[in-house]
Amino acid sequence: MKEKICGTIAIIAFFWLLGIAGNSDLGLSTTGEVITQGGAALALFAGSLYAGGFLGGRPPARGGRHEDRC
Numbered sequence: 001m002k003e004k005i006c007g008t009i010a011i012i013a014f015f016w017l018l019g020i021a022g023n024s025d026l027g028l029s030t031t032g033e034v035i036t037q038g039g040a041a042l043a044l045f046a047g048s049l050y051a052g053g054f055l056g057g058r059p060p061a062r063g064g065r066h067e068d069r070c
Contacts, residue, residue, distance in 0.1 A: 002051075002052060002053075003052050003053065003054075005052075006048045006049070006051050006052025006053075006054070007048075007052055007054070009044065009048040010045055010048040010049050010052065010054070013041050013042075013044040013045035013048060014045055016037075016041040016044075016045075017038065017041045017042065017045060020034055020037050020038050020041060
């Protein structure tokens with residue numbers, strides 16, 4: 001359940017990052033707004049991926065070392 005919630009938040013943050021890039025390209029936001037919103041969206045994106053265990057913060061599922069399963 002935790003993975004689904006964090007994954008959904010990560011997807012939303014990724015689309016937020018795409019929106020910020022589009023606003024920047026079209027000149028709809030100032031540089032300060034782009035930096036502020038980009039930093040917040042990037043922190044949310046990376047934080048949700050880490051909290052959900054998508055960035056390698058979780059031990060292997062079946063025990064043992066990761067190299068043993070490859």
